[in-house]
Amino acid sequence: KAGVTQTPRYLIKTRGQQVTLSCSPISGHRSVSWYQQTPGQGLQFLFEYFSETQRNKGNFPGRFSGRQFSNSRSEMNVSTLELGDSALYLCASSSRVAGGDLNEQFFGPGTRLTVL
């Protein structure tokens, strides 16, 4: 079974630009969560999508957004990039069941975003 895939793996942008990152969950998984990892703040939760709906949201500005498609693939978008957005963006998928029970989350390798 293929794992979580994220594209692209590396990205360089300049301040003010926008970026879209993609995540394909493990086949059959319907929940996708996004995390930002930086040396200063560690791993921080961005948002979670399940059945094309955002279910949970972390404490990030509105410049960070996401969506999920009917095949469970997810994208996140960051607009008006700032230097501080340089980070490793990780996607995790799980076989979330109705009722909110927590299941193991499988992480992808991440997208390394550098903002110049």
Add this chain to the structure above:
Amino acid sequence: GESVGLHLPTLSVQEGDNSIINCAYSNSASDYFIWYKQESGKGPQFIIDIRSNMDKRQGQRVTVLLNKTVKHLSLQIAATQPGDSAVYFCAEGYTGRRALTFGSGTRLQVQP
């Protein structure tokens, strides 16, 4: 690519020794705890989890201990191997809200 902090606490052990990595969590409402291992250039890899109605859970070479009184979690790795060298994160969550809150991580270095 480097994916972890530059100033993580580091635990250095000899190959074959047992390792204990500690973590303090913050939310008394958390009812689910996980340990992840992250190697350079990779995403976090699930090691073991434990629910708040348990105080100990064992896996293959790993044991997680949970002390809810002092909000403390530990990961014990038996017979540590060079392949165990990585950064280890604890994470907490609670039913009804899927988001995980991660600790700052501990770097484990295994000396051959």
